Amino acid sequence: MTNVLVCIKRVPDVAGEVLLSEDGQSVDARHVGFTVSPHEECAVELATRVTSASGGTATVLSVGPADSAEQLRNAMAVGCSDAVLVEADTVQFGPADIAEAIADVVRTRAAAGTSYDLVLLGNDAADTGDFQVPVRLAYALDRPVLTGISTVELAGDRVVARGDGPDGTEIFELPLPAVIAVMEGGVSPRYPSIPGRMKAKRAPLETVTPDFEPKGSGRVRLTAPTPRVSTVEILGSGPSAAPAVVDLLLELGVVSK
Amino acid sequence: MIVVLVETDAQGATVVSREALTFARDLAGSSGAAVHAVAIGPLPEPARTGLLAHLADQGVQLVHIPQDDRLAAYAAAAWSTAVIDVVKSTSAGALIASGTPRGNEVLAHVATRLDVAMAANVVQIATVEPLAVTRQVVGGAALEEMRLDDGVAVFSVAGHACEPRPAAEAAVTEVLEYAPTISDRDLVARVARVEAIATDDTGALTNARVVVGAGRGAGGADRFAGLLELTELLGGALGVSRVVTSLGWRPHSEQVGQTGSRIAPDLYVPCGISGAIQHWAGCQSAKTILAINTDAEAPMVTRAHYAVIGDLHEIVPAINAELRARLGR
Ligand SMILES: Cc1cc2nc3c(=O)[nH]c(=O)nc-3n(C[C@H](O)[C@H](O)[C@H](O)COP(=O)(O)OP(=O)(O)OC[C@H]3O[C@@H](n4cnc5c(N)ncnc54)[C@H](O)[C@@H]3O)c2cc1C
Ligand SMILES: Nc1ncnc2c1ncn2[C@@H]1O[C@H](COP(=O)(O)O)[C@@H](O)[C@H]1O
Numbered sequence: 001m002t003n004v005l006v007c008i009k010r011v012p013d014v015a016g017e018v019l020l021s022e023d024g025q026s027v028d029a030r031h032v033g034f035t036v037s038p039h040e041e042c043a044v045e046l047a048t049r050v051t052s053a054s055g056g057t058a059t060v061l062s063v064g065p066a067d068s069a070e071q072l073r074n075a076m077a078v079g080c081s082d083a084v085l086v087e088a089d090t091v092q093f094g095p096a097d098i099a100e101a102i103a104d105v106v107r108t109r110a111a112a113g114t115s116y117d118l119v120l121l122g123n124d125a126a127d128t129g130d131f132q133v134p135v136r137l138a139y140a141l142d143r144p145v146l147t148g149i150s151t152v153e154l155a156g157d158r159v160v161a162r163g164d165g166p167d168g169t170e171i172f173e174l175p176l177p178a179v180i181a182v183m184e185g186g187v188s189p190r191y192p193s194i195p196g197r198m199k200a201k202r203a204p205l206e207t208v209t210p211d212f213e214p215k216g217s218g219r220v221r222l223t224a225p226t227p228r229v230s231t232v233e234i235l236g237s238g239p240s241a242a243p244a245v246v247d248l249l250l251e252l253g254v255v256s257k
Numbered sequence: 258m259i260v261v262l263v264e265t266d267a268q269g270a271t272v273v274s275r276e277a278l279t280f281a282r283d284l285a286g287s288s289g290a291a292v293h294a295v296a297i298g299p300l301p302e303p304a305r306t307g308l309l310a311h312l313a314d315q316g317v318q319l320v321h322i323p324q325d326d327r328l329a330a331y332a333a334a335a336w337s338t339a340v341i342d343v344v345k346s347t348s349a350g351a352l353i354a355s356g357t358p359r360g361n362e363v364l365a366h367v368a369t370r371l372d373v374a375m376a377a378n379v380v381q382i383a384t385v386e387p388l389a390v391t392r393q394v395v396g397g398a399a400l401e402e403m404r405l406d407d408g409v410a411v412f413s414v415a416g417h418a419c420e421p422r423p424a425a426e427a428a429v430t431e432v433l434e435y436a437p438t439i440s441d442r443d444l445v446a447r448v449a450r451v452e453a454i455a456t457d458d459t460g461a462l463t464n465a466r467v468v469v470g471a472g473r474g475a476g477g478a479d480r481f482a483g484l485l486e487l488t489e490l491l492g493g494a495l496g497v498s499r500v501v502t503s504l505g506w507r508p509h510s511e512q513v514g515q516t517g518s519r520i521a522p523d524l525y526v527p528c529g530i531s532g533a534i535q536h537w538a539g540c541q542s543a544k545t546i547l548a549i550n551t552d553a554e555a556p557m558v559t560r561a562h563y564a565v566i567g568d569l570h571e572i573v574p575a576i577n578a579e580l581r582a583r584l585g586r
Contacts, residue, residue, distance in 0.1 A: 015533040016556065018398040027395065038499070038516045094374065124361075124377070126515070126535075127395050131377040131413075135333075135365035144446040147333070147365075148358045164510075165331065166266070166359075168453040174446055184516045185509035218374050220389060220402040230559040232548075238567040239575030245547070246579045248563060252545060254467050254491060254524050257584060 002054040002154055002176070005116040006047040007061050007102055008040040008075060010068040011127040017224075024221035026091050027127065036071050039122035041189040043182040046152050047120050048079030048190075054154055057081045059116070063101045064090050069205060076200035077192035083205040094217035095128075099136035101210045106141055108208075117176040118159060123147055123183040128217075134181035145179040146172055150186025162186070258347045259285050262340055262354040262363060263294045263320070269307025270296075270315075273355035275421035277414045278315040280379075281353050282424060287385050290350065294320040294430075295343045297336050299329055309430050316424025321346075323437040331359070332447035337366035339437035344371070344409060346435075351388075356413040364411050373407035378415040396515035396538030417521050417542040462511060467493030468522045470513065470540070471501055474529015474550065474569055478506040483573040484528060490580045496520060496540070498530050514539035528569040532557025549573070 012029035019028040047058040060075040062068040063086040072083035086101045093101075106116055119141075121134045131147075138145030149163040149172075161172045161180055174180075192200070235244040249255045261281045263274040270278070281292045294317045296308060312320055323339040340363060344352055352367060354360035356378045368375035376390050380400070383389040387406040393415050394401045405412060462468065469488040475481060481495075488495045496513040497506070513520055515535040525543035530536060532548075532555055540546070548561035549569050558564045565572055580586070 131361040132365045139369045147362045168451045170448045218404040239571045241565040242575035242579040
């Protein structure tokens with residue numbers, strides 16, 4: 001039996017231009033929906049697979065506003081059995097603070113009898129992209145850590161993880177407990193079924209509040225990059241534009257006669 | 258003192274590492290510091306000679322090279338120990354790497370162990386005194402100005418944030434070999450073995466001079482023949498949007514974007530891709546973009562240098578035919 005904790009972050013689901021709040025401290029998300037990173041969706045999928053193979057439980061956790069319950073319920077609809085919401089205004093939380101908040105939950109639950117053999121996270125958050133929470137968490141818990149991992153499988157009291165390296169697929173074998181940051185590409189996240197959604201509505205969600213002073217993120221302000229003025233030159237419409245395209249390819253030197 | 262973690266390939270320092278060296282030299286120029294490099298891992302010839310030439314070109318006075326067989330297989334914690342040894346022995350005020358998976362991973366270990374902040378994907382120095390950096394967030398769709406005024410400023414430089422420029426005066430780079438203070442604990446999470454990948458060649462995508470892109474507009478897994486033919490005629494690689502990989506039309510190794518590969522080809526030809534910020538995050542470094550799209554208002558079209566409006570399934574075959582006719586293939 002292997003228990004897995006998987007950590008996800010509620011982020012604005014922006015596809016077009018990003019609007020910023022007036023104080024420049026956050027993304028203005030009044031007119032967009034919310035989501036989690038594809039990396040984290042893959043981490044949830046792996047958590048579900050590992051625990052259904054081992055007979056353990058997959059707990060999903062988020063540090064953030066009360067509305068993060070939406071993302072936690074979505075994860076429970078695809079197989080996580082329970083959730084923890086560390087409710088906090090995280091605008092001024094840095095990656096060390098997030099790691100601390102997660103580590104506190106791991107320690108509290110261990111003291112209450114539930115130990116997490118594996119903590120899965122996304123490789124980098126979709127909004128702040130700090131590339132640090134998994135590593136900082138691992139040191140806080142004194143566990144080994146891997147990042148950039150595509151697949152994980154249990155082999156007794158060890159975990160076998162694979163990820164892309166500069167020379168090919170890198171294979172790691174770690175003793176449990178361990179912390180692993182997952183990257184999109186190794187598994188396809190499943191879609192929630194209707195019974196899954198029903199079950200998720202009633203599944204247990206524990207809310208806790210952090211009891212430490214955050215160190216902060218060092219954020220001074222967010223700014224929007226200078227908007228690009230469109231300078232597009234339309235070469236034509238439809239197949240009749242093909243000669244103009246080939247002229248351009250020759251001019252750019254990407255093909256030669 | 259500024260220390261730069263330099264990653265190497267068969268030719269010497271990687272392009273993004275040379276970018277980080279140029280970035281460090283610019284920072285050093287405004288603060289009066291010297292730049293040292295640290296290079297870890299096996300350095301067979303000609304990589305070693307190439308590395309020294311690249312470092313000399315970048316004006317680096319000294320490169321620290323740890324000597325320890327246990328560094329032959331990658332382990333982030335062991336690399337970070339080797340880096341911390343250099344930060345300490347040089348009393349460095351800043352540690353810089355490129356924003357690659359390894360660069361960010363090693364820096365995260367170092368920053369945690371030194372109990373300092375770390376900034377990922379920096380594009381610019383905002384202020385020197387006190388130090389604040391500007392970095393990409395939300396996949397580059399927004400920028401964050403972040404204070405970095407702890408004892409050691411630890412940050413990675415976003416790929417292609419600057420061009421690697423040679424120093425005004427080349428240096429004669431000295432090599433300092435040292436024994437790193439690696440412990441057994443540093444080796445627990447270490448690469449056990451590497452499997453070469455034959456089919457899934459991501460390096461081909463990130464290094465391609467020409468990338469042909471395909472998005473939802475491609476319309477189905479069985480509708481890539483024309484796009485693949487164009488890719489081949491241009492001697493390039495195929496890159497796709499996340500919709501294409503999520504629908505299982507093409508493998509994830511071909512995905513371009515925030516959660517895929519970042520490309521910087523001479524020419525990118527996105528066909529049937531709308532240009533969502535997360536896709537743009539991966540292709541904005543392309544020198545020239547030629548978009549093919551039915552929608553003249555799609556962000557990919559308005560941000561491109563050139564565009565053809567219409568159905569890619571009519572336009573791409575016409576381009577292929579024209580190319581074959583004009584080039585005699
Ligand atoms: C955190 C996060 C990370 C993400 N990471 C990535 C990533 O790494 N890479 C990525 O690509 N996306 C990523 N996405 C998804 C992204 O937001 C978009 O959903 C995706 O890029 C859209 O793909 P698309 O352009 O193929 O599809 P669409 O947005 O549906 O666009 C299809 C385009 O094709 C055009 N079209 C349709 N038919 C034709 C035709 N016959 N001929 C020519 N043109 C046609 C349409 O006009 C339209 O512009 C991410 C999203 C999130 C939230
Ligand atoms: N507020 C949060 N709540 C839960 N998990 C988080 C939070 N922030 C970051 N993480 C996890 O840490 C990963 C890396 O985030 P980051 O280091 O911020 O780029 C994310 O993909 C999440 O899995």
